[in-house]
Amino acid sequence: MRPTKPRSAFSRFAKWTARATGRPITFGLAALVIVVWAITGPLFGFSDTWQLVINTGTTIVTFLMVFLIQSTQNRDAEAVQVKLDEIIRAIGNAKNELLDLEELEEKDLDEIRQTYTDMAQKAREVRARRVTNGGSRTNTPARRRE
Secondary structure, X not given: OOXXXXXXXXXXXXXXHHHHHOOHHHHHHHHHHHHXXXXXXXXXXXXXXXXXXXXXXXXXXXXXHHHHHHXXXXXHHHHHHHHHHHHHHHOOOOOHHHOOHHHOOHHHHHHHHXXXXXXXXXXXXXXXXXXXXXXXXXXXXXXXXX
8 A cells, every 4th residue: 555645735835845945045045035135234224124024024934934844744753653663563573562652641651761761771781791791892693604
C-alpha cells in the first residue's frame, strides 16, 4: 500500500512554503528587503510610518509562517513516528508496547525513559568492569572469520 501525496491545497502550499523558505535564495531575498528598507530610511526621514512598514510586514510574515511550518513539521513528525513504529513492530524481539509512546502522558514517558536510563547505566558499568579487567573496549561483537 503506497500512500498518496497530500491532496489538500493547504497541505501542498505548506510543504512548498516550508521547502522554499529553507533555501538560501529565500534568505537572500529577505535580507535584500531589509537592506532596501534601511536604505530608504533617509528618504522617508526615518518616520514612524517607515518603521511601521517593516514591523507590520515582518509580523505578518512571521505569524503566517508559524502555522505553515508547524503544519509541515507535524506531518513530518507523524510520518517519522509511523516509520519508527513499523521498525519496532518488525523486529522480532522488540518491545511492542513501545509503539505509540507519543500518546502517553508525561509521567508515563518519564517512567519508561527512566527504565532505559537505568539499562544504559548498567551497560556502562558492565563495560567499565570489562575494560578494567582487560576485556574488550568496544561493545560490538567480534567479527566472524569465514
